[in-house]
Amino acid sequence: MAYIRKDVSTLTRAERRRFVGALLEVKRRGEYDEFVRTHIAYFVSDGEDGLRTAHMAPSFLPWHRRFLLDLERALRRVDASVSVPYWDWTRNRTAASVPWTADLLGGNGRRSDHRVTTGPFAYAEGDWTLKVGITDEKYLTRDLGRARDPIALPTAGELESALREPLYDAAPWDSTSAKGFRNGLEGWGTGRGSVSWRNHNRVHRWVGGVMVGGASVNDPVFWLHHAFVDLQWSRWQQRHRGARYLPAQPPGPRSDQYERIVARHEKLPPWDVTPDQLEDVSGIYRYA
Ligand code: CU
Numbered sequence: 001m002a003y004i005r006k007d008v009s010t011l012t013r014a015e016r017r018r019f020v021g022a023l024l025e026v027k028r029r030g031e032y033d034e035f036v037r038t039h040i041a042y043f044v045s046d047g048e049d050g051l052r053t054a055h056m057a058p059s060f061l062p063w064h065r066r067f068l069l070d071l072e073r074a075l076r077r078v079d080a081s082v083s084v085p086y087w088d089w090t091r092n093r094t095a096a097s098v099p100w101t102a103d104l105l106g107g108n109g110r111r112s113d114h115r116v117t118t119g120p121f122a123y124a125e126g127d128w129t130l131k132v133g134i135t136d137e138k139y140l141t142r143d144l145g146r147a148r149d150p151i152a153l154p155t156a157g158e159l160e161s162a163l164r165e166p167l168y169d170a171a172p173w174d175s176t177s178a179k180g181f182r183n184g185l186e187g188w189g190t191g192r193g194s195v196s197w198r199n200h201n202r203v204h205r206w207v208g209g210v211m212v213g214g215a216s217v218n219d220p221v222f223w224l225h226h227a228f229v230d231l232q233w234s235r236w237q238q239r240h241r242g243a244r245y246l247p248a249q250p251p252g253p254r255s256d257q258y259e260r261i262v263a264r265h266e267k268l269p270p271w272d273v274t275p276d277q278l279e280d281v282s283g284i285y286r287y288a
Pocket residue numbers: 039054055064
């Protein structure tokens with residue numbers, strides 16, 4: 001039977017405690033750092049050659065869906081009552097709201113070096129030392145809202161403009177796709193600086209610290225953010241009945257994207273699964 005992913009603001013005290021406890025145990029077992037490693041390995045931009053699966057590509061959504069499922073399975077091996085909650089950043093919009101509480105993910109980083117000093121993932125607690133990263137820092141960092149150069153979280157209206165897109169994705173199938181739900185949600189825009197980060201991308205920037213870049217998995221908010229992104233895919237499917245993952249067929253040898261993106265029935269590395277197989281997960285979980 002399908003289990004439920006809940007809005008993090010609705011978790012009871014016991015549910016919060018169990019979710020945090022399962023994360024810490026997955027970290028203690030050494031499994032968590034494998035997720036960080038995988039995400040770094042698949043942090044490939046469309047300026048590079050070769051296959052892109054996780055970002056700047058149509059398979060951004062199925063790739064992260066499967067990635068979350070793997071983490072969730074690791075959590076549920078520890079505690080079968082746990083699932084990944086989602087953070088609705090259109091509603092919980094400040095550094096004082098969930099999930100930034102001491103009984104969940106802890107708060108903002110301190111001013112001097114952005115080190116997180118509150119909650120279960122604070123370095124001094126001893127349970128959340130960063131072992132895999134793109135910098136040498138061993139402690140979790142955040143800069144919620146970016147004190148020196150403030151940005152706001154995406155609004156419900158911004159998210160809505162992505163959900164209105166009738167096509168899943170569109171050529172050229174990369175960070176410059178002007179049409180399509182996938183890039184509307186992933187959030188590569190035109191222009192320079194903060195105006196060019198929309199929806200999913202803007203949230204990474206708003207959190208700041210390790211959430212910017214390939215090692216973003218080091219902040220557990222990664223999963224809550226991507227659960228909400230994943231929920232949008234389900235909402236988009238409900239709104240655009242019959243709309244499917246695109247492209248349906250791989251681009252041909254004359255295309256710029258030949259062998260660089262994953263079509264609907266192609267394997268999605270590092271897994272033995274296709275986007276098509278990940279379009280309906282209602283038998284595994286659903287969102288409350
Ligand atoms: Cu990612």
